[in-house]
Amino acid sequence: VANAAANYSVDGVATCCMDTGLESLGEACAQLGCSGLSRQAAVDCANKSLMKKRLVAAGVPTASYIEIREESDLDKLDGLGLPVVVKSCESQGSSGVFVAHTMPEARDCARAMLLEEGDCIAEAFVSGIEFGAQALVSRGEIAFVLPHGDITFESHAPIPVGHFIPLDEGQEMIRRAIEVSKAAIRALSLDNCAVNIDIIYSDGECYLLELTGRA
Numbered sequence: 702v703a704n705a706a707a708n709y710s711v712d713g714v715a716t717c718c719m720d721t722g723l724e725s726l727g728e729a730c731a732q733l734g735c736s737g738l739s740r741q742a743a744v745d746c747a748n749k750s751l752m753k754k755r756l757v758a759a760g761v762p763t764a765s766y767i768e769i770r771e772e773s774d775l776d777k778l779d780g781l782g783l784p785v786v787v788k789s790c791e792s793q794g795s796s797g798v799f800v801a802h803t804m805p806e807a808r809d810c811a812r813a814m815l816l817e818e819g820d821c822i823a824e825a826f827v828s829g830i831e832f833g834a835q836a837l838v839s840r841g842e843i844a845f846v847l848p849h850g851d852i853t854f855e856s857h858a859p860i861p862v863g864h865f866i867p868l869d870e871g872q873e874m875i876r877r878a879i880e881v882s883k884a885a886i887r888a889l890s891l892d893n894c895a896v897n898i899d900i901i902y903s904d905g906e907c908y909l910l911e912l913t914g915r916a
Contacts, residue, residue, distance in 0.1 A: 703728040783802060847866065
């Protein structure tokens with residue numbers, strides 16, 4: 702994609718509003734000198750294990766987690782308590798996310814992902830109000846963060862099917878959501894892009910579920 706963009710001397714690169722293609726977009730923007738998120742930021746956002754590492758290193762509130770890369774790592778699941786959330790490292794949105802209510806169920810789910818994909822992560826389950834935010838970053842400045850409500854239906858995990866504003870959950874929650882979102886954007890070195898953010902509010906704290914750059 703980057704080579705084709707250079708060959709055709711394009712003025713910019715865009716994708717549909719999905720996570721797919723962001724690494725290519727980042728590489729093409731770098732080669733062309735266009736404004737856009739970096740390839741590394743796209744890689745870190747696309748892999749839940751890399752994302753969690755960056756968030757934890759920056760002190761961004763997020764659910765405690767473990768990496769599962771081999772069979773022996775399954776023994777660490779007990780430390781997360783129940784329910785436990787098992788996630789594919791490279792899935793998008795709510796696909797590849799499963800809430801296990803028993804430890805055998807968690808082990809079976811994690812083992813299946815381990816065999817199929819080579820790794821996965823498991824997170825402690827955080828109960829609260831799930832919502833999201835959209836942000837825009839330009840030249841190192843976060844222009845805005847807009848928290849919004851999520852319209853979801855319950856499947857193996859809550860799946861968003863729409864958003865709404867304003868989010869009427871009190872100014873303190875909004876303030877914390879904006880604060881946590883900004884910290885996460887900086888932790889992932891996201892710049893010159895839109896950002897999609899998933900958050901959960903529990904016991905007075907906003908926890909970052911995941912975020913990704915967008916075109």
